[in-house]
Amino acid sequence: MSQTSKYIRPLVAVDCLIFGFENQTLKVLLIKRKLQPYQNEWSLMGGFLKDKESADEAASRVLKELTGLEGIFMEQIATFSKFDRDPAERTISIVYSSLIDISKFEAQLNHAYEAHWFKVDEIPALIFDHEEMVAVGRDYLKKKAALQPILFELLGEKFTIPQIQQLYEEVFESSFDKRNFSRKLLGSKLLHKLNEKDKSGSKKGAFYYELDKQTNHYNFNTLLTLAYSQL
């Protein structure tokens, strides 16, 4: 009888796409599914919405249940809804994404679910449309990073200029002249030089910098135009 009988009532999933940066490489966190179907296949961290739960809340809960990671601010990036995207049952999925400093959350990461970091260019086959989700997420990351200085969240408290450049090059799948890059980066007034060097990358060592929290007059324009041409 109901007016709404012709309308679907699908399961609603959230999937979490977590980017990290380690050893000069952009990485994505994936887990190996414990459940049938598709047991032992790789996927994003996903789960279904419960009663009285918003998608934002579900995303945080699911991420914690599957990885142990807590207190990570994720942003909604897209919703996937093709009718056959999950062959078993009609399911739509809302994708959330975040950037984290891998080393900072290493301790929290629960390996019970076989969560592993994969280099973005070496991602294994994923279930459903999760590969498309990663692609959409990388694209989103570019646009976001072009407009805001968010990439620093992927680095630790302190970092070197060559490290930041490497990260930008990974994200934008491109390369930049190091003289111009550092000129723009320092011109942004975002960074504060420390009296300490990172010797891991070279004999000379590179000075560490930290985000200058005082500064409220930073110039992101300079980095914007650099990134823009790569969108």
Next chain:
Amino acid sequence: MSQTSKYIRPLVAVDCLIFGFENQTLKVLLIKRKLQPYQNEWSLMGGFLKDKESADEAASRVLKELTGLEGIFMEQIATFSKFDRDPAERTISIVYSSLIDISKFEAQLNHAYEAHWFKVDEIPALIFDHEEMVAVGRDYLKKKAALQPILFELLGEKFTIPQIQQLYEEVFESSFDKRNFSRKLLGSKLLHKLNEKDKSGSKKGAFYYELDKQTNHYNFNTLLTLAYSQL
């Protein structure tokens, strides 16, 4: 028994947020609900997902059913999922948005559903969380317009520079120096000057321009930096 019994199976709606530009003003298309509950209240054009239908498809269908508008490319901008956003029943909604030239679609617009264009600053109370959707949509529009020359889609085939400036000022809720604005706009190589004037706005009349479709080396950088400071 089912493993999935604790998971919700909500209705899934799509809501369409259509921006237009007319009489130097940015507008939004709204309809008056014909159905209970909330009969006669204003809302975005919304409807539910049907079997085998993706959200993209549903959005196009719903827009056509409620307004007669067809062939409009919409983009998914966000999904709303608070558990009590629809007091009657658990419903999540995927919002789609587009920009159209009002005059171009005027004929198609079916007024059976009392679709009306409202100035963005004079929007009436809307049902559910639709006001929040409009706010999110305006924000999305800014970001999108800052990165790409999409605002021209809101204008007709031909338009004047003062018209474009007015549109940019509406979208970015800001004002720009007309000398600098026109320098940047023309410097973009996006426009081609016509030998014809629009006399409606002034005695002198303003020259019409059209989008130069040949040009493949346009410079959007110039407009980017203008818009960026307003994000």
Next chain:
DNA sequence: TTTTTTAATTGTCACAACAACACTTACATT
């Protein structure tokens, strides 16, 4: 100790883009 090696750091230059600013022009109306 000296030399070698490696990557970080720094500098220049010609050119383009920037913000801030005010006057002139075209046209219709009076």
Next chain:
DNA sequence: AATGTAAGTGTTGTTGTGACAATTAAAAAA
């Protein structure tokens, strides 16, 4: 012929740009 109105245009001092190569710090090798 004078007036009113909005469109259109130009300058300047300053800053940002891309393209380019030499120097420096420090460890490792000779």
